Every structure is written in C-alpha cells, then in structure tokens.
C-alpha cells in the first residue's frame with residue numbers, strides 16, 4: 001500500500017446530517033470527477049461511510065471513519081470492528097483525537113490497541129498527535145504519544161500523523177506557521193525511518209490558505225513542511241475543502 005505524497009483531508013466530526021453530507025459530496029464530486037480527487041480523503045461517522053464511498057465514486061478520493069473498536073469480532077455490543085469497516089472499503093481511521101480522549105477518556109494505550117486493529121485489517125491509522133497547551137514541550141509530548149502507537153503497529157504498516165495541537169483545535173486561527181514547522185520537523189525526527197509509508201498532515205482550525213502559509217514560511221526548512229492539511233469546521237464548506245485540495249496538489 002502506498003500513501004500519496006500530498007493529501008488534503010476533511011473530518012465532518014458530528015456536524016453533518018446525512019442530507020448535509022450528500023450535498024457536500026455532490027459539490028466535491030462535481031469538481032473532482034475523473035479521479036481528480038485521488039489521494040485526498042474524508043472521515044465520516046460510521047453509518048455514512050458506505051454512502052460517502054458511493055457518492056464520491058469516480059473522484060478517486062478515499063473514505064475513512066473517526067473511530068473503531070479496540071476489539072475483534074465477538075461479544076462487544078455497539079462496537080464497530082475494523083473487519084466490518086475494511087469490508088465496507090474504509091481506508092483511514094482517525095485515532096487519538098483530543099475530543100475522543102475528552103469525551104470517552106480514551107488513553108494512549110487504547111489508541112495503540114485501536115491502531116493495531118486498524119493496521120491488521122489494512123486500514124491506515126491517522127493518529128492525532130499534539131500538545132494540549134501552547135507552552136508544552138511538543139517533542140516530549142508527541143514522543144510519548146507516538147511511542148504507544150509505534151510499538152503497537154507493524155513497522156511496515158502505513159501511517160498518517162495529524163499534528164493537531166489541542167489548543168489550536170476549534171478556535172479562530174490555526175497555530176502559527178513557524179510553530180507548525182518546528183513541530184512537524186520534530187515529529188519527522190521522532191518517526192525516524194519506518195519501513196511503512198508515513199505522512200504528516202496539519203490540523204487545528206486549518207482553512208483554505210493555511211497550507212500555503214506553512215509552505216511559504218518553511219521554504220528554508222522542508223522537513224518542517226507537512227505533507228498536507230486536515231480540515232474540520234472549515235471543510236464543512238466544500239469549496240474551502242476544494243481550495244485546500246488545490247493548494248496541497250500544487251505544492
């Protein structure tokens with residue numbers, strides 16, 4: 001499995017109704033027909049996964065979800081297993097998001113177990129890593145978070161790290177470009193040379209223009225430039241998502 005060199009993503013979190021998601025997909029698929037969305041992705045609530053896959057058919061975009069079970073098939077009422085998601089064509093799963101850790105008390109041990117379940121079933125984990133507070137030591141925090149995951153998954157498994165400083169999620173502006181560049185360079189260093197494909201994207205109040213700003217600020221430090229951008233709220237507007245696709249693709 002090979003990950004794209006540049007990728008733009010969108011997580012609809014729990015914002016959209018089914019009809020909202022359908023309208024979003026219609027606008028996106030009109031623009032990205034004939035495979036022009038190849039390598040980009042959207043992560044949706046579980047029931048929307050097969051619908052989104054159908055609505056985006058022909059764009060080349062990948063579909064993913066925002067969680068999966070830490071368990072395999074068996075007596076786990078209410079869980080959605082990696083096996084079922086893989087059968088439905090799920091390519092990515094978001095894991096470790098601060099909102100899930102806040103709402104459900106998910107520990108990094110649980111995130112690591114879910115990552116292993118995903119990777120064993122051919123689903124690429126998107127690990128949401130980043131420091132809780134503005135003045136935290138990014139390298140130390142991310143090292144601890146990633147250690148759990150890297151020791152749980154096969155080194156050959158593909159992996160996406162979404163660098164999302166929690167203090168920059170759900171606010172007005174993305175983290176400053178210089179901060180993102182320092183942090184992404186540190187994460188790249190922490191990841192070392194894994195045998196599986198590994199990409200780093202930036203998320204946290206990202207919008208159209210965010211990726212270009214980072215690229216411009218990081219011209220002299222390519223290791224700090226992420227491989228793409230991951231939108232939350234801004235991506236609810238399909239035109240903003242499409243603008244980010246264009247930015248990422250033209251870099």
Ligand SMILES: O=C[C@H](O)COP(=O)(O)O
Nearest residue numbers: 169170204205206232233
């Ligand atoms: O997964 C996406 C991020 O949490 C970003 O969300 P946001 O852009 O609404 O801050």
